[in-house]
Amino acid sequence: MSVQIKPTYEPLNEVTVLEVVKALDFFEEAALSHLHVKEIGDGNLNLVFHIEDQASKKALIVKQALPYAKVVGESWPLTLDRARIESEALLKEAESVPHLVPKVYYSDRTLAVTVMEDLSDHLILRKGFIDGHTYPALAEDIGTFTAKTAFYSSDFYLHPFEKKEQVKRFSNPELCKITEDLVFTDPFFNHDTNDYPAELQSEVDKIWNDTELLREVSKLRFSFLSKAEILLHGDLHTGSIFVKENSTKVIDPEFAFYGPAGFDIAHFIANLALNYLSQNAHAKEPFNRESIQLYLLQTIEKSWDTFTETFTQLWNEKSTDPYAHVDGVLENFLQKTFQQAIGFAGCEIIRRTIGLAHVADLDTIQQKDVELFYKKKALELGSKLIKNQRNITNITELTDWIRGA
Ligand code: SR1
Ligand code: MG
Incomplete structure (x- = not known):
């Protein structure tokens, strides 16, 4: 999917992340107004949003890199290019081991975002x-x-x-x-x-x-x-x-x-x-x-x-x-x-x-x-x-x- 969602980088939140999701052709039109969103990132570096249509149970993950290391704070700036690296590495790995990596649905270099398969059952x-x-x-x-x-x-x-x-x-x-x-x-x-x-x-x-x-x-x-x-x-x-x-x-x-x-x-x-x-x-x-x-x-x-x-x-x-x-x-x-x-x-x-x-x-x-x-x-x-x-x-x-x- 190639859609330009925002002209410049901004950290997403549980509301603005929906603009990313709505631009993609993933959820049914009727589900878009009542998607359930939760930020679930518990790692050291990034924001991770879980977005679900609770009626159909269809869901995806939006992962966004922050311009700093979340574990330390803004005093430790960190390149957004890591989001590009992550999505390109997932795609590269999928060429040889598609069953062992999450599917990538969309990525956006400006927003430093990767949209991928939900693995909540794991x-x-x-x-x-x-x-x-x-x-x-x-x-x-x-x-x-x-x-x-x-x-x-x-x-x-x-x-x-x-x-x-x-x-x-x-x-x-x-x-x-x-x-x-x-x-x-x-x-x-x-x-x-x-x-x-x-x-x-x-x-x-x-x-x-x-x-x-x-x-x-x-x-x-x-x-x-x-x-x-x-x-x-x-x-x-x-x-x-x-x-x-x-x-x-x-x-x-x-x-x-x-x-x-x-x-x-x-x-x-x-x-x-x-x-x-x-x-x-x-x-x-x-x-x-x-x-x-x-x-x-x-x-x-x-x-x-x-x-x-x-x-x-x-x-x-x-x-x-x-x-x-x-x-x-x-x-x-x-x-x-x-x-x-x-x-x-x-x-x-x-x-x-x-x-x-x-x-x-x-x-x-x-x-x-x-x-x-x-x-x-x-x-x-x-x-x-x-x-x-x-x-x-x-x-x-x-x-x-x-x-x-
Ligand atoms: C500041 S990042 C700290 C650690 O988290 C990551 O998972 C890597 O292991 C890194 O070293
Ligand atoms: Mg990690």
């Missing part, structure tokens, strides 16, 4: 996990999502001219800077964006004074800054995934950009590992805890196995790389990607524990001493993963490390 995965639910299709879906979006955006498949066009199109400097700072820098130094209880100071000091650890983080940070390998989602934590019993939808790719191949799956794994730790406090009964923790480890293993199997199949059938059939080339790529993913996962675990943006998994643990105990465990696990990237050679060794945390 639940945010982080919440589902905290409440003790498990999702049988998740591992295969995330393995497929990460493998297909990786392969089809890479130099192993695209013509180099096309690949470089895509790198330009998904240049996302401001959102990358957030990750460079919040994931790879601030938590490893005494920075004012960090946020942790005073009782963790001695564990935090250990991180800040661990030269071996800092050396490894600097390499991971440099990879993130410089390796334009594949089109990443860029923020694939469990708050960016909607689920129901047998359906998975990856949302929110406003951090999309060309980066190192292990980054997305690393974030998925790290957030499952954080939930694994938190289940020691959240699970109601020991039996529930054991079964959800086993499920989480199996999901980590199966998502990685699906990633490698799917990527390998695409490589064998479709690679245009002149070295694709040389023994060891694919294996080297996958091994390097795996080891770097372990390091990225370690950084994500540490930053979600002591950095600016936390995870509810750990933060909602009711008893303070228990929360501190598992936050210490998270910091130890994150540090160990970063320092042992090259000692962990396969996915079950990784899940053993998480089990032993």
Whole structure:
């Protein structure tokens, strides 16, 4: 749909958002006068409106970028271009995994708006996990999502001219800077964006004074800054995934950009590992805890196995790389990607524990001493993963490390 709705940017509200919706050919004419609108955004950055015709139950989502980071306020200005990146990334992902992303109905660069499929019958995965639910299709879906979006955006498949066009199109400097700072820098130094209880100071000091650890983080940070390998989602934590019993939808790719191949799956794994730790406090009964923790480890293993199997199949059938059939080339790529993913996962675990943006998994643990105990465990696990990237050679060794945390 191409309609110019407003000549200049303005933040929408529950009334003005209807002007966007009415310009689209989505709801029946008769429903337009009594649509139900609610702002439901609970993320760090954007406005999200749910708009429903309650008679027919037909609904859609209007997501609008604000010119600043909502989590901090107007003192942290942020590009509106992220709305373009998000809608173009959703469309690009839909070329290879249409069943795993919300449908985009309309986007408007001036208003920084994406209108998309309503997924109210799904639940945010982080919440589902905290409440003790498990999702049988998740591992295969995330393995497929990460493998297909990786392969089809890479130099192993695209013509180099096309690949470089895509790198330009998904240049996302401001959102990358957030990750460079919040994931790879601030938590490893005494920075004012960090946020942790005073009782963790001695564990935090250990991180800040661990030269071996800092050396490894600097390499991971440099990879993130410089390796334009594949089109990443860029923020694939469990708050960016909607689920129901047998359906998975990856949302929110406003951090999309060309980066190192292990980054997305690393974030998925790290957030499952954080939930694994938190289940020691959240699970109601020991039996529930054991079964959800086993499920989480199996999901980590199966998502990685699906990633490698799917990527390998695409490589064998479709690679245009002149070295694709040389023994060891694919294996080297996958091994390097795996080891770097372990390091990225370690950084994500540490930053979600002591950095600016936390995870509810750990933060909602009711008893303070228990929360501190598992936050210490998270910091130890994150540090160990970063320092042992090259000692962990396969996915079950990784899940053993998480089990032993
Ligand atoms: C200021 S934004 C903080 C975090 O929220 C997003 O989901 C990203 O993870 C970012 O690092
Ligand atoms: Mg987000």
